[in-house]
Amino acid sequence: MSKGPVSQFIEKNYLHFNAAALVDAAKGYELHLAEGGKMLVSLAGAMSTAELGISLAEMIRQDKIAFISCTGANLEEDVMNLVAHSHYKRIPNYRDLTPQDEWDLLENHYNRVTDTCIPEEEAFRRLQSHLEKAWKDAEAKGERYFPHEYLYSIILSGALEPHYEIDPKNSWMIAAAEKNLPIVCPGWEDSTSGNIFTSYVIKGELKASTVKSGIEYMVFLTEWYRANSGGKGVGFFQIGGGIAGDFPICVVPMMYQDLEWHDVPFWAYFCQISDSTTSYGSYSGAVPNEKITWGKLDTTSPKYIIESDATIVAPLVFAYVLNQ
Structure with missing residues (x-):
């Protein structure tokens, strides 16, 4: 397929330094898929609030991504943006805010992520009632699911459709739910949804075991990797650092060193987008050779x-892989 105008612009202008690294990484991603490989993408930070779903959803629909590892924030914030977009507040002068300005945002139920404020009442609480029902229904039946599976079930039920405030094609969680894309969400407990669930456990309204654990996520990833790492293998495209990247990449040494499965292939491709200072003492800033x-x-x-x-950077790499 011929390249579109965005890809052509990138190839013409991005010739050196980080720009050239972007092109090399995108071409490597493309080659890995063309040779039959699969790709895991990890999402750190607040990429869903940055509306990465506009490009990420199409990557999922076109089978350019086989697995996602993301923080609890990214898992829920795509859905929050889906149902409460018109209530979000952008603050272009966020660098100039005083502590009192920040407090005023809190008092008005806005939680700030850089220049974007998530509306607590419209976003969190609109989703909470559906999550509470899903958790309690599962527990009543003696069933247990992963955090992303509860969100998938809510999305696929159509319960949120009356509240959609963006084009659903721009929600990566809708695209993932429709594909039943495998996800791991390490450290989900520190997300807003995880905090809400914890409050129900403390109040005795739910059992902690109703949501499957991080250890079970690692077992799930192990099984998936064993089943999908043949041939060209699985690549690793890491956006940011932190637990979203560290958790899944460790599955390979865990199998090789701890399980002593010496037929486990290494990750077959690796790219990290990071503005962290390069440092061997920093996971996010460590160079790939480490x-x-x-x-x-x-x-x-x-x-x-x-x-x-x-x-x-990420939307540009995705645009290139999608021939846009």
Whole structure:
């Protein structure tokens, strides 16, 4: 398929430094898929609030992504944006806010993420009633599910459709639910939904076991990786750092070192978009070669690092892979 105008612009202008790294990584991603490989994408930070779903959803629909690892914030914030977009508040001068300005936002039920304020009442509470019902219905039946599976069930039930405030094609969670895309959401407990669930557990209204745990997520990922790492293998496209990236990438050394399964392939491609300062003492800032010493990447695995803002870079890489 011929490349569209965005891809042509990238190829013509992005010739050096981080720009060239972006092109190399995108071409490597494209080649990995063309040779039959699969790709895991990890989402750190607040990429859903940055509306990455506009490009990420199409990547999912076109089978350019086989697995997602994301924070609890990214899992829920795509759905929050879906049902409460018109209530979000943008603050272009966020760098100038005083502590009192921040307090005033809190008093008005706005939670700020950089220049964007999530409306607590419209976003969190609109979703909460559906989550509470899903959790309690499952527990009444003696059933247990992962955090993303509860959201999938709510989305696919159509219960949120009357509240949609964006084009549903721009929600990556809708695209993922429709594909039943496998997801791991490590550290889900620190998200708003996780906090709400914890409050129900403390009040004795739900059992902690009704939501499957992080250990069960690791077992789930292990089973998926074993079933999907043949042939060209599985690549790893990491947006940001933190637990969303560290959790899934560790599945390979865990199988090799702890389970002593010595037939486990390394990750077959690696790219990280990060504006973290390069540092061997920082997970987010470590260069890819450091991962060789941890049994995550092979010496021959294609490795890329794009030291830039993921809100700018990730949509461009996705556009290139989508021939846009």
